[in-house]
Amino acid sequence: AQKITQTQPGMFVQEKEAVTLDCTYDTSDPSYGLFWYKQPSSGEMIFLIYQGSYDQQNATEGRYSLNFQKARKSANLVISASQLGDSAMYFCAMRELSSGTYKYIFGTGTRLKVLA
Amino acid sequence: DSGVTQTPKHLITATGQRVTLRCSPRSGDLSVYWYQQSLDQGLQFLIQYYNGEERAKGNILERFSAQQFPDLHSELNLSSLELGDSALYFCASSVEAGGSSYNEQFFGPGTRLTVL
Numbered sequence: 001a002q003k004i005t006q007t008q009p010g011m012f013v014q015e016k017e018a019v020t021l022d023c024t025y026d027t028s029d030p031s032y033g034l035f036w037y038k039q040p041s042s043g044e045m046i047f048l049i050y051q052g053s054y055d056q057q058n059a060t061e062g063r064y065s066l067n068f069q070k071a072r073k074s075a076n077l078v079i080s081a082s083q084l085g086d087s088a089m090y091f092c093a094m095r096e097l098s099s100g101t102y103k104y105i106f107g108t109g110t111r112l113k114v115l116a
Numbered sequence: 117d118s119g120v121t122q123t124p125k126h127l128i129t130a131t132g133q134r135v136t137l138r139c140s141p142r143s144g145d146l147s148v149y150w151y152q153q154s155l156d157q158g159l160q161f162l163i164q165y166y167n168g169e170e171r172a173k174g175n176i177l178e179r180f181s182a183q184q185f186p187d188l189h190s191e192l193n194l195s196s197l198e199l200g201d202s203a204l205y206f207c208a209s210s211v212e213a214g215g216s217s218y219n220e221q222f223f224g225p226g227t228r229l230t231v232l
Contacts, residue, residue: 035220043204044118045159045223091158101172104149104221106159 003027004094006107013082014115020067021077021110023092029053033095034075036066039109040088048090051075082114119143120209120224128230134195137227141188141209147171148190149221150182151206159206165190166212194229202231 005024013019025034036048051059051066059066067076079086092107119142129135141148150162152175161174165184176182179197184190194201205228208221 037223043228044225045206045208047220047222050220093159098172101164103164103172103174104161106151106161108158 003096003105004092004107006092006110008110009108010111010113012113012115013079015084016081018078018080019082019112021079021090021092021112023075023077023107025073025075025092025094027094027096029096029098031097034066034068035093035095035104036064036075036077037091037093037106038086038088039091045091049077079112084114084116087112087114118222118224120145120207120222122205122207122224122227124227125225126228126230128232129197130232131197131199133197133231134193135197135229137192137194137205137207137229139190139192139207139209139224141190141207142222145209145211145222146188147210147212148184148188149208149210150176150190150192151208153204153206153226154200155203162192197231199231202229204228 032053034051038046049061049064051068058068063080065078089109089111091109094105121140123138146167149164151159153159162176163182164172168184179195182192204226206226207224210221
């Protein structure tokens, strides 16, 4: 079974509009962490936002917010006021404790294209 | 600039050959992680080292090996290379091996390996 699922291989959004990128996860570790990374065409991986499993409030970082629904095991990324520079691949990732060590698992990504 | 350095940036070699990829973590980071990203794929976790010791293993082939040296830099050795090994190899570093803290991973720029 997939530990991290990103069901949207590609998304389009109009500039200045908001967009939600979906991510669902599966873990039995009660103390997990969820991350979102951005990978522009240049290839580097850029950290965007983090949500801990015990965090009471949804994480926010500037135009990025994480819609964390623990019972549904979803951690969707919301980008407000999209900009052309937001066009990139977005990866959801989870850190979980497995066999006594922490491991990071990445989803397959969503390619976002912002339209002018 | 994440503070994580990787060399070389590009590497072109032939099938059957052996290559070494190098990573220097951010100053103060004890953990180093290696990932493989094949074309249009998500990141596959390969292996993690913490303060010189192997801490976690992911989908790493037996032809691949890694180590972390006393100065905390790490090398990923890929041998008997096959066409399918062509990929972007990322190194990431973090302060800790894991735990309840945030523990963000900082990614290097990657080494693009092409096997001909």
